[in-house]
Amino acid sequence: MQNNSPAKKILIIEDEVFISELYTRALNRAGYQTDCIIDGVKALKKAQENNYDIILLDLMIPNLTGIEILRKLKDPNITPNFTSKIIVATNLEERDKVRKDIEQQADGYIVKAELTPSQLVDFIRTIQ
Template sequence: MKILLLEDDLLLNEIIEEHLEEKAYDVDCVYDGNEALDYIYERNYDIFLFDVNVPSLNGFDLLKQIRQRGINTATIFITSANLLEDVEEGFRSGCDDYIKKPFELKELDLRIENICRLHNISPIKLIKIDETTNLDANNLEVLKENNSYHITQKECDVLLYLIKRKNVAVSVDELSMNVWAYEDTPSASTIRTYIKNLRKVLNENIISNIRGVGYRFNSK
């Protein structure tokens, strides 16, 4: 699923982008309204995530403009404009949902999932591992040569992060900080167990052990 994120706060933009990419969404990030407009006219998206108070063209006016041009892509406002009048203007401009800052990333997940349900959007496509293997992150399954193998949510999260950093050595600390960002830090042996379980269902050479560093997802 392809998402356009309009957010001019650089740190928040990066946090949301990394979170969505870990969920295996394809995300384009922009920082002002006119830049968003250029992307919208050049590419196709499943969902727009728009901040309101952004440079050059605010989110409300941006959405009004593209709605007038017949672009009906599902849109969620994520904004600190949280007065009742702001919410009213947001919905009148054509949004499908409205999240007030600050918000938990889990809330964003729930809103996106609801939009996908209402608009019949397939949240995640199969992610290709190699010529014979795909990851179905929605159903926590590795599909390999007409067989399916269940993996846990955390195993899926580890695999998605390694895929994101394909062909790069990822340390145990990096995995810990990014996959367990808001949880207790796991031990190296715990991560090793997840990698061992993944190797049981993947081809042996997909995830390499990098001695003294960590692990690497190998992709041609």
């Protein structure tokens, strides 16, 4: 499914370890390489290295909110030459304000509670 191209790299920023465990397993089985980070500040630093094809970003994480990470990554003054796709994953019933941020800046949006790991894999596959 990844053909001959190098495996896509995914950064999972998630503080619920059961979820990252399930996502990691399903994505690895589907041929993706994954890294997991819980802490917001560390996650931002790691993401800014621009080593990932896709970033799965939870909104409720310690030290720095997902929305702030999203803004900082998508602001070329703060993070120049950033090319990773950001998929926001959350359980929050988004308030209008946050939803606007997500719609304007994120490359995709999933509600974690609505996707099982295999459905997540199906979703990730649709991202070019």
